[in-house]
Amino acid sequence: MIAERQTRVLNNVQAINEALDLALERDPRVVVFGEDVGTMGGVFRASDGLQQKYGEQRVFDTPLAESGIVGFGIGLAMAGLRPVAEIQFAGFLYPALDQILSHLGRMRHRTRGRFSIPMVIRAPYGGGVKTPEQHADSPEAILAHVPGVKVVIPSSPERAKGLLLAAIEDPDPVFFLEAIKLYRGVKAEVPEGYYTLPLGRARVVREGDAASLFCYGGMVEVCQKAAEVAAREGVELEIVDLETLVPLDTETIFASVQKTGRAVVVYEAMRTGGFGAEVAARIAEEALDYLQAPIVRVAGWDAPYPPFSAVENYYRPDAKRVLEAVRKVLTH
């Protein structure tokens, strides 16, 4: 049992580093690579010390070319390895979209199972830390729209470690998006040793009966702040951390909607066509009868993410905007 293990306080980057370390140790087929991943240990230090420990064949730097990284990884996977690639920022995934859309999630299908791609692509995503232009994108909806891939977005160090190890064990390609804001912003107890947490399950991180907040990654923290404020006014909000966007745990979502009758979906990507739209659509299709108010989305505006630090906080949803949405669904 994980609950009975010794724990240590780690931040998200440390938890991810520990997961990579354990995966490399446990499975000789695992290779970790990307831009600045080897000698330097990654721009966020996620692979810190791993090349020194496992050598240049297992942990290595690649040329600066994202399509090459993903394509190369697909090849490694077809030949029997377990590649774990890092794309330096999720906003840099775009050059690799042909590899992702045409091959990554399609190889099992187009070869009728002869080849599969058990590959993990990790990428830091999202805003809130005053990064330069293109460094704060949240492209999860684009990735969730690719058949044959899974999309996982953890929100805490304990979850990040166990989910990453599960993603590496998974027989299919998994995108593992890590909120930059949480890399060092959150520290928590993390069980020691190797453990996996199941993909494809949402979890209720705060129970309440007034309304449900559906969120993931960097927005979980924001929703928790909103829920604390609401609680002071006697309003108990339920928070559901989706954690895996594909495959989506609709049962947990519908159960929460059934309980509260009100749904607010929070995501930091641009609103139109964002993954929250999918969540809202699923609720509307299958859980409409439970609703006592229209579903409200809180998301980034329909504009590029602003790289200007002074206005960044007006783009990324915060507790204030979440509470405005809560008020809306409660007063409908």
Add this chain to the structure above:
Amino acid sequence: MHSQFRITNKAHMARGWAKLSNVDTVQYLDDQGKPLREIPLSNEELLKGYRALRRARYFDERAVLLQRQGRLGVYPPFRGQEAAQVGVALCLKADHDWLLPSYRESAAALTFGMPIHKLILSWRADPAGWGAPPDVNMVQFYIPIATQIPQAAGVAHAQRLLGKDAVAAVFIGDGGTSEGDFHEGLNFASVFEAPLLVVVQNNGWAISVPTHKQMKVKRIAQRAQGYGIPGVVVDGNDLVAVWSVAKEAVERARRGEGPTLIEALTYRIAPHTTSDDPSRYRSEEATREWEKRDPILRMRNCLVHLGLWGEEAEAQLTEALEREFEAELALADQAREPKPWEIVEQVYAEMQRDQKAAWSYLRGEA
């Protein structure tokens, strides 16, 4: 044997600065098939090579006919390019090495070890044809352009990480070299010294766009210099030349000396696909000229010249090819129609909620 790549300084190579490799075209047969110099292949190999060429041509001709009868989907013929593909595939072992072909490479696939009925099914867009048999390391024909190059670099590099001496061969056309993935893949292969053959079939056309509108370099193989790897130009209609060049590249790769870029000069005699109408963009004068350099005719003349082949052998071969194809076609025709619910199978290793729901619906159960 004298290296056809004229690599003189391996230490120099290792630092990533290859000398401009041979941009003269490697050729062993003249246009009529008469040996120009000593042939580096055994008589047995020459006969094997000729049979493989004829087998490929026979497949192509039958495939085009099947398409015309409505018994095959859209099909990209390779007529005239047999030697460029067969010569490479003959150097590879299907259960050890790897082949990553683009859609034009049915001849390479066939020679590598893909059963004919699988190829027919594949060009019928029948899922039963999509997966190579377990002992044939071929990835299903690539439809997007150049995406296979970085993947082939990965497959090849994996062989080294796994401690195998296997190599990968990847095919692309002249048009495909304009894609970014061609560059990224070659650069990765070079940096990781991956045991890879990148074979460019320069057949003069990217559908309707001629090579001179595609690039300003004289020879695609010259681009190898930009990656610090050897590049070699070979007469793609000369099986002896392609085979011996590919052999050397495979040996280099197995020895851990990294990738080779091979440009095979050939010509797309046929339309781009069975749906294409070349009269919209080219006259067939050049086609007539290239037909005189037909790879099969040249190889047959070579065999005749060496006293290895005659009318009787030819007739026997034709009969054997016919028999084989008919049996394989019958196998393909026996394949059951794909079921609608197979659409959502093989998306993930285990069907997820959404696929399960669709699967039940398509089976009429929900």
